[in-house]
Amino acid sequence: MRSSQSKKIFTESFKDEDKIFVLRNLIEVRIPLKHYNRLRKKYSNEYIISFGEPKRILNRVTGRDLVFITKESGIPLLGSASFGLIDRGTNLIQVRPVTGCNLNCIFCSVDEGRMTKSLITDYVVEPDYLAEKLKEIAKFKGDGVEAHIDGQGEPLFYPYLEELLSQIKKIREVDIISIQTNGTLLNEEMINMLENYVTRVNLSLSAVNPEIGKKIHRARYSADKVIESAKMIADSKMDLLIAPVWLPGYNDGEIRNIVELALEIGAGKKFPPLGIQKYISYKHGRKLKKVASFREFYRNLRHMEEEYGIKLILNLKEFGMEKRQKIRQPIRKGERFRARLVCEGRMHGEKIAIVRDRVVTVKSKRNVGEIESFEIVRSKDGIFLAY
Ligand code: SF4
Secondary structure, three states, X not given: OOOOOOOOOOOOOOOOOOEEEEEOOOEEEEEOHHHHHHHHHHOOHHHHHXXXXXXXXXXXXXXXXXXXXXXXXXXXXXXXXOOEEEEOOEOEEEEEOEOEOOOOOOOOOOOOOOOOOOEOEEEEEOHHHHHHHHHHHHHHHOOOEEEEEOOOEOHHHOOOHHHHHHHHHOOOOEEEEEEEEOOOOOOHHHHHHHHOOOOEEEEOOOOOOHHHHHHHHOOOXXXXXXXXXXXXXXXXXXXEEEOOEEOOOOOHHHHHHHHHHHHHHOOOOOOOOEOOEEOOOOOOOXXXXXXXXXXHHHHHHHHHHHHHOOOOOOOHHHHOOOEOOOOOOOOOOOOEXXXXXXXXXXXXXXXXXXXXXXXXXXXXOOOOOOEEEEEEEEOHHHOEEEO
């Protein structure tokens, strides 16, 4: 997927006569009629999406504009919470290859799915570029790295997942590959593929009752199908961690059922079987009326620990995680910059700029392609926001 011209990122407006083709079930490419024949004759599909000819790319699952991030685009893979890589100062590196989700969970911390009120852009990262940068960071971190594939959305939608996994598997310093999923895209074929590369699947399952499942995920959702897949993973070489979110007033009774399911099917071989999470109301996430206190949450977990004889209050060590030196951040909070806005940001009113080989998400009313001045207002964990 080489490109010589991809620094120009086009977002042309739609016309009815645009020609459309679809790549790997996720990427919908719309090309103005007048360019279509020339492009299709001359280039492969993947070459077309990676360079700067006029076109518009959409995520078919969410219907949002999709930015295809290649090395040649010049967009770095550090600095964004939405795509690329995140280093929070441990031996675990978060790998975020794609955004977008088929569910609309009432508790979603990033307001994902078609029902979103805030998101306007999705991203997909070219696998060679992502693996190359991960290798560089893994080398810096040293042996015993965990590559954790997660993201603002459902990672199993990533259309180049197997290519990415096979490259990660070759990185000497990576001992563990784990992946987060809502379980809806799992089937025998997918599980067999994952088994070749993945050490642990972190499965979000917040209800075993099908009706409660539909109510909290607000989409076509079959709890039975996800449970079947959970059993297949538990029977495979991979480890399974079931990670429900406790949602007061919605799934209180379900948490015990999920604990019992996890124990019954044999989740958690080397790692803990369960990672129960507390619903937290995030600034840009979906809001529930009832939010439990941490005190109440941990009290409930302690009761269940006694009842089931398992550990539910977990720490980094249980996942083999430890503190490691962070990669150096070249940008500080309070610094001011002037830079070109290279593509749309994830939310309304946001754009992406590049500063010192980092992505900065800038609140701006200017258009993509224009120059903006801004001040860095957040720089935590190497994720940069600016106004
Ligand atoms: S599965 Fe995850 S990303 Fe998708 S809507 Fe639910 S919480 Fe959000």
